[in-house]
Amino acid sequence: MKWIIGVLIFWVAAYALNIWLANSKWRNTRVVKFAVPAIFGITILVIWEGLVKGLQVPSVILPPPSMIAAKVVDSIPILRGDLVQTFVKGALTGYVIGCGAAVITAILIDRSPFLQRGLLPVGNFIAALPIIGTAPILVMWFGFDWQSKAAVVVVMVFFPMLVNTVQGLKATDQMQRDLMRTYAGSYWQTLFKLRLPAAMPAIFNGLKIATTLALIGAIVAEFFGSPTRGMGFRISVEVGRLGLDMVWAEIF
Incomplete structure (x- = not known):
């Protein structure tokens, strides 16, 4: 009391x-x-x-912050290894590859109406697939180490980033593009000096969405196969052992 x-x-x-x-x-x-x-x-x-x-x-339901803090202090080497495995190798690598590939693909789609009509519907379909369905397949294809987690992240962030970038490249109106043509601006000059700057709000919105998806994808992918380290691996193991203090330590 x-x-x-x-x-x-x-x-x-x-x-x-x-x-x-x-x-x-x-x-x-x-x-x-x-x-x-x-x-x-x-x-x-x-x-x-x-x-x-x-x-x-009971601590197996909700541990107090003091217990979580003590667990964090006692498990710093483990938490550091899990962070590197999941965030740096899995999430960050997949994030950079997926977002970079999406921007390049968006520029190619902008150059080709055929790709725009053919690839975007496929992208919307793949983006709607649940991660629990695609993650086991990618884990089997790329192995149980961080490469498969990065592949899951690439799939998760690629299409949201692609859609946002394609929409952003349409942000300029016809008058602005005609003005660039009157200045004898080439496609690439128009792209880098007019259209990409105008597309930045949509691109950064895609990056913001992809940031959340990347970490979720890397953690969930570890539930389907992982070496003996990683945030998702640690959470699944500690939940089975009723070690909720370690689960909260991983979250924080």
């Missing part, structure tokens, strides 16, 4: 402090702008810790 009372007192104090900072004459300073969300985050952690311990929630 003392944990719950302590949590309530801390929450009231933190709330009052945040209100005071938000309405103070220093509210527009950099320190206060940093302090307000920091206090809010600390309050969430304290409430989490207090409620879990006060209500005696």
Whole structure:
């Protein structure tokens, strides 16, 4: 009970402090702008810790932040290896290859109406396929190491990036393109000086979507086969062992 009372007192104090900072004459300073969300985050952690311990929630259901932090400190070498395996080798490699290939393909599609009519419908179909269906196939094709995870990421990010880039290249109107022709601008000059800059909002929107898909794809792909390291591998193993503190450590 003392944990719950302590949590309530801390929450009231933190709330009052945040209100005071938000309405103070220093509210527009950099320190206060940093302090307000920091206090809010600390309050969430304290409430989490207090409620879990006060209500005696089993750690296999929800471990307290202190247990998760201790697990992170004790497992730094393991977490570092999992991060390199999943994020650097799998997600980041696939992200760069997939997004780069999508931009190049979008330019080729822009040059060829035939490819635009033939490839985009196929791309939309493949993009709609669930990852749990394509990941096992790619794991069997490319092996159980990071290459198969990168291949899954490439498939996941390629078509959303392709569609966004193709749409972005259409952002300029006919008058702007005609103006470039009156200046004797070639296709590539028009592309790099007019159309690609105009397409940047759509391209960055595709990159934003692909960022989320890349990490999801790399982690989920590890559920279907992986060496003895990786975030997805560790999560699946620790869930089976009821090691929820390690699962949360991987998430954080």
